[in-house]
Amino acid sequence: MSDQPGRMLPTVVLVDDHRLFRTGVRAEIGDRVDIVAEAEDVESAVAAVLRARPQVVLLDVHLPGGGGREVLLQCATAVPDTRFLALSVSDSAQDVIAVIRAGARGYVTKSISGDDLTTAICQVAEGEAVFSPRLAGFVLDAFSGRSDAPVVDEELDRLSPREREVMRLIARGYTYREAAKELFLSVKTIETHVSAVLRKLQLSNRNELARWASDRRLT
Amino acid sequence: MVARLSRTQERELRQLLYAGSSTIDAAMNGGTFQAALTKAAEEVEDGLGADIELVCVGDTSLDERTTAIVQAAREAMVNAAKYASQRDPVSVFAESDAEHVSVFIRDRGNGFDLNAVPHDRIGVRESIVGRMRRSGGLATIRTSDEGTEVRLEMDRRSDE
Numbered sequence A: 001m002s003d004q005p006g007r008m009l010p011t012v013v014l015v016d017d018h019r020l021f022r023t024g025v026r027a028e029i030g031d032r033v034d035i036v037a038e039a040e041d042v043e044s045a046v047a048a049v050l051r052a053r054p055q056v057v058l059l060d061v062h063l064p065g066g067g068g069r070e071v072l073l074q075c076a077t078a079v080p081d082t083r084f085l086a087l088s089v090s091d092s093a094q095d096v097i098a099v100i101r102a103g104a105r106g107y108v109t110k111s112i113s114g115d116d117l118t119t120a121i122c123q124v125a126e127g128e129a130v131f132s133p134r135l136a137g138f139v140l141d142a143f144s145g146r147s148d149a150p151v152v153d154e155e156l157d158r159l160s161p162r163e164r165e166v167m168r169l170i171a172r173g174y175t176y177r178e179a180a181k182e183l184f185l186s187v188k189t190i191e192t193h194v195s196a197v198l199r200k201l202q203l204s205n206r207n208e209l210a211r212w213a214s215d216r217r218l219t
Numbered sequence B: 001m002v003a004r005l006s007r008t009q010e011r012e013l014r015q016l017l018y019a020g021s022s023t024i025d026a027a028m029n030g031g032t033f034q035a036a037l038t039k040a041a042e043e044v045e046d047g048l049g050a051d052i053e054l055v056c057v058g059d060t061s062l063d064e065r066t067t068a069i070v071q072a073a074r075e076a077m078v079n080a081a082k083y084a085s086q087r088d089p090v091s092v093f094a095e096s097d098a099e100h101v102s103v104f105i106r107d108r109g110n111g112f113d114l115n116a117v118p119h120d121r122i123g124v125r126e127s128i129v130g131r132m133r134r135s136g137g138l139a140t141i142r143t144s145d146e147g148t149e150v151r152l153e154m155d156r157r158s159d160e
Helices: A019-029 A042-052 A067-078 A091-102 A112-126 A132-140 A163-173 A176-183 A187-203 A207-218 B002-018 B023-027 B034-049 B064-083 B118-133
Strands: A010-015 A034-039 A054-058 A083-088 A106-109 B052-058 B090-096 B098-108 B138-144 B146-153
Touching: A010 A019, A010 A042, A019 A034, A019 A091, A019 A112, A019 B064, A034 A042, A042 A054, A054 A067, A054 A112, A067 A083, A067 A091, A067 B064, A083 A112, A091 A106, A091 A132, A091 A187, A091 A207, A106 A112, A106 A132, A132 A163, A132 A187, A132 B052, A132 B090, A163 A176, A163 A187, A176 A187, B034 B052, B034 B064, B034 B090, B064 B090, B064 B098, B064 B118, B118 B138, B118 B146
Parallel strands: A010 A034, A010 A054, A054 A083, A083 A106, B052 B090
Antiparallel strands: B090 B098, B098 B146, B138 B146
């Protein structure tokens, strides 16, 4: 993939409508990932992703022309090896869940440090799921046992006790490595749990997940 | 400075856009636990220029005992903001319902020796551990060179 075997930086397309933000990301992590293209709206993002076929797309949730979700819908199937990592300042659960359900492999907030963002990009490039504390909180809320909504699909509509424990630790700010240490598990096992939760988040048709997300916006 | 300004602006905008039912309820009947904790976190952010990542799951009523948890959590956030690394955010996770309340405050500082807490950190013992005990809850502190985590827990079914 690279002609410098010692330095296989993940290739990244950076999508955000604020040039200042893109410049900041480039300055912060440009020497640790290979930013091959930038885009500022849905149309230019789709074109850039199809052209560059990067390993990772760093995708702003809020984007002129339909948002990050629209970028995923328009090009994700054409670039099956590209992973998408969503990024936003917003607290709106609805928007974040929508991007995840459209196929993003994770979500981080814009307040993330350069080091953590680099780590997150590398994890996503390797096919792992990346959960910020906030996303873990959304998940715990959406899959809470408090609701009396019927469980339609036992496999998809519930979190296992272990998955719940892992989400709680991530919500508390633990890295996967720290969560692994706390639960006496391997990092690999933590990654497997997080991927399983991501799959449930993407595929569960639990009423609550949709209704709970839209409630936040409507009320 | 810019980060702090933008955070304040972002918060105002967010409140304007997403002012949820909990905010309105809070204004109407004296507040919920989550609203009070959010306010405490914002005060510490603005007052000390810290970056606090607050994640709340569930909510419950604000009474004398849950108010004590908010105060203890506030003290823990102040400590984390003052003494911990400015580079990394302070992580706060709260989970609450009618039966159980827990709050975890975690920083990425260098930790400290609990047996040799200097005088200016008397807050830890009194305002956090003592306050929780008096309210029928429990505070535990775990500290290492990877940071400090204060855990506040209260079982509300054991009301005296």
